[in-house]
Amino acid sequence: MNLVPLKEDGIPAESFLFKHGTTVSEGEQVVWNALREGNRKALDYIFEKYVKLLYAYGGKITKDQGIVEDAIQDLFVELWQKHAVLGATDNIKFYLLKSLRRRITRRIAVDQRKLGDHALQEDYFREVESSRESTIIQQQTTVAQQEQLTRGIAELSDRQREAIYLKFYEKMSYEQLAEVLDISLTSTYKLIGKAVDALRKSVRIIS
Incomplete structure (x- = not known):
């Protein structure tokens, strides 16, 4: 996905987006709200900041890089297409990780059903301190x-x-x-x- 951070009058996108925020949480809200209002620089900034993290996390869920790449691309396409109806958040990373996981597991489940496996394997665990x-x-x-x-x-x-x-x-x-x-x-x-x-x-x- 060829998203490149934009600049306005030579000002980096992140400087423009964060000028009203004083804390990390406030800054996240500024960026997210800008995206909800249709600011393309906000989408570019989110992509550039989190895409490596999303690839790394996706690789923990599945070794199929094709699935990971498709899920990330679909995630950002949907963020832009549905920006006007996005809910509020002050933790973009958490939102993205949760959304990416849902997309990947859904794709894996579909693929497994095609192979005749109707459920993802469940693990059962013992609690420690x-x-x-x-x-x-x-x-x-x-x-x-x-x-x-x-x-x-x-x-x-x-x-x-x-x-x-x-x-x-x-x-x-x-x-x-x-x-x-x-x-x-x-x-x-x-x-x-x-x-x-x-x-x-x-x-x-x-x-």
Whole structure:
């Protein structure tokens, strides 16, 4: 999708869009409201700021880059086509991640039905303490530990990998994570717990 940030009288789009905002939340509202009002620079800015994140996140859901690319393109096309009826938000990243996930999982479900598989596989998880979860992710600071962590994450299920990415790398709260993944809060704790338990077994934690 060839969206390029526009400029007005030599002023970068982001400077124009953020001139009224003083905080991150306010700035997000300014950009989003500008998009809702039909400001193309707002769409360009959102695309340039979040497209790499969306590709990275999409890759946690499916290894099919074609699906990811199509979903991202469709997402931004729809944002522009339906800008006048978009709801308000002060967290654009959260909105985009949730929307992208919905599109990708819908596409996967359609593809699976075509193959005769009528449901996405569900994972069932065991809850562990939140403080221990944070420790496991945050303590991996040496090169060797980072390599162990990378291998451990690669061995997780797609669902677990996605949850770990959102929780510890995108810093989502459990409430936000539950909404994005479209599962209950209890299931979210169990999902993260199971993933971290698996990492604990594959990653050597140095106390």
